[in-house]
Amino acid sequence: MKPEDIYKKKYKGLYCVGCEEFKMEKDLIDGKCPEHNCPPEEIEEENYFFKLSNYQNRILDLIRTDKVKVEPGYRKNEVISFIESGLNDLSISRSVERAENWGVPVPGDDSQIMYVWIDALANYITALDYNKEGELYEKYWVSGDERIHVVGKGILRFHAIYWIAMLLSADLPLPTAVLSHEYLTINGEKISKSLGNVINPEEVVDKFGVDGARYVLLTSLPWSKDGDVNWERMTVKYSSDLANNIGNLVQRTISMINKYEIQVESQNLKVKTEENNLFNFDMTEFKNEIESLKMELALKRVIVAAQSLNQYIDENKPWSLAKENMAKCAEVLNRVRNDLIYLANFISPFMPDTAEKMKNQLETLKPEPLFPRIDA
Structure with missing residues (x-):
């Protein structure tokens, strides 16, 4: 100075x-x-x-x-x-x-x-x-x-x-x-050593894994107000959004491709856009949310996208198509697989290890649990 x-x-x-x-x-x-x-x-x-x-x-x-x-x-x-x-x-x-x-x-x-x-x-x-x-x-x-x-x-x-x-x-x-x-609070109270309500970040990682810990903490902190966490709430978020949604989606897609012996057909994902994927991902808004650090909103888009793909599978019932129309079954599962590889790119900024595992499993067709199920 x-x-x-x-x-x-x-x-x-x-x-x-x-x-x-x-x-x-x-x-x-x-x-x-x-x-x-x-x-x-x-x-x-x-x-x-x-x-x-x-x-x-x-x-x-x-x-x-x-x-x-x-x-x-x-x-x-x-x-x-x-x-x-x-x-x-x-x-x-x-x-x-x-x-x-x-x-x-x-x-x-x-x-x-x-x-x-x-x-x-x-x-x-x-x-x-x-x-x-x-x-x-x-x-x-x-x-x-x-x-x-x-x-x-x-x-x-x-x-x-x-x-x-x-x-x-x-x-x-x-x-x-x-x-x-803003601040993270625990059960509505400010985190304080004197209150003894501190949650050790290492314990969060031990329970949910590195990427799971990133997810539950990032989505617990809204942009405009304090975010409240506790073990029960974090466990529910992990189970519903990650294990039962993204993890289950990848697992069931690969399992059905293998079961029905589907020949995979990869698209050119470099030219894939929000207009030709199943979940209508708004990349402009996603980018804006990341740049303004509205991480919980950007991650919500990822979760909604995975839900859309799960819904697409439920509506098209590839297990039934495998008995009636194998070509259509292959079309459905290939589209979900390619969209999942595409979705992994948007997961990567927040959960890089998960995104890499997704891409690898969808390429090799060897499924492993992305988010192991845990007790509440």
């Missing part, structure tokens, strides 16, 4: 230890931090400050014009409102005593430790060898077409305001987008 943007002064304010941030009275609800539900500490000491106020108008213009795109829209409005209320200069250091001598020392001042968020945000570029203008920094930050931050709603301000100002001061490339997601 520019030296002229940094100065030292004595300061008195309300500090939330959980947020690692000074709070204004307007930020509090009933005198408490809304994020941690506890009153902030009153702190008075001498710190270094960053002239955040110098960059208020530039940041406001960047956010308003989507030069730095903040999603979803209502979070963008929150950021704009906060900026318009006036940006105060930001304390960027803590006394060694209050930091308990933990952290990165302020260069040239042994009495001060860098504010943890200044250090943390800088990691986005220092991890890429920014100080040496390394190859990774050049490739991913300077020359990259997109620099996207995906963050929880509780730290949006740090990324959409403070980090932008730091980069402006240093005259470095800015993020192209800051995408803010």
Whole structure:
């Protein structure tokens, strides 16, 4: 940052230890931090400050014009409102005593430790060898077409305001987008060690597999509100959407092809489009949903597509056609098989191992359970 943007002064304010941030009275609800539900500490000491106020108008213009795109829209409005209320200069250091001598020392001042968020945000570029203008920094930050931050709603301000100002001061490339997601809760309560309601991610993987864990977690977090999870709900989702829908569909298709000795006929899937598949997949909307990180909506399209293929099989009854019209039976099963190979491409961004297994099994006609059934 520019030296002229940094100065030292004595300061008195309300500090939330959980947020690692000074709070204004307007930020509090009933005198408490809304994020941690506890009153902030009153702190008075001498710190270094960053002239955040110098960059208020530039940041406001960047956010308003989507030069730095903040999603979803209502979070963008929150950021704009906060900026318009006036940006105060930001304390960027803590006394060694209050930091308990933990952290990165302020260069040239042994009495001060860098504010943890200044250090943390800088990691986005220092991890890429920014100080040496390394190859990774050049490739991913300077020359990259997109620099996207995906963050929880509780730290949006740090990324959409403070980090932008730091980069402006240093005259470095800015993020192209800051995408803010909501929180996962467990049985309607915020995840908390003190409440003892934490679900270990490793246990989720152990029960559902890596791809299954990706699925149940991604589809449990809506774009515009907190998502609630518990073991029962995740198990039902895994069983109904994955094991009984996609997994069963692949298994039954291959089994019938083998049973009725169907000669498989592969289509040119490179030219397959949403108009000539059975599930009318809207690729434009799918792409838009992924790019805006509405993962649960994109995955819903995948599940509906598999349901459509299962319905097509039930309606056409290839087990009956095998007795009456083998040519039609072959046509039905070949079409489902080819559409499944096509569908695997849309499953791949979320469940890459599953997509690869689907394609392999549909090519070799050797079925294995994609999603082993589990007890509720």
